Amino acid sequence: MTTSANHVNARKTHCKNGHEFTPENTYVSHTRGPPMRQCRQCRKDRWAANYKRVVRLAPLDAGALRRLRRAAADGVSHDDLSERFGVTTKTIRDAIRASGP
Ligand SMILES: [Zn+2]
Numbered sequence: 001m002t003t004s005a006n007h008v009n010a011r012k013t014h015c016k017n018g019h020e021f022t023p024e025n026t027y028v029s030h031t032r033g034p035p036m037r038q039c040r041q042c043r044k045d046r047w048a049a050n051y052k053r054v055v056r057l058a059p060l061d062a063g064a065l066r067r068l069r070r071a072a073a074d075g076v077s078h079d080d081l082s083e084r085f086g087v088t089t090k091t092i093r094d095a096i097r098a099s100g101p
Contacts, residue, residue, distance in 0.1 A: 015039035
């Protein structure tokens, strides 16, 4: 057994989510206190998660989203959809683009 847990921690090569700390994937945060290594992939993932949440919280519930996508698939224009669902065409585009598998 080793007692050098701190030592190991300072030299860890992966973030807590298992992304490797390569030079490309690492940025150093200088906000307050000692510089801290941060994982770019985690930051990207966080943004993506936030973005999805925002889209989901848009003024369209799941049912409206389904109807919207079906209408879009039927060839209804974004302008018409915008009017029909009372949201901007940007929201329409985002909602359609956010439709994952
Ligand atoms: Zn990470």
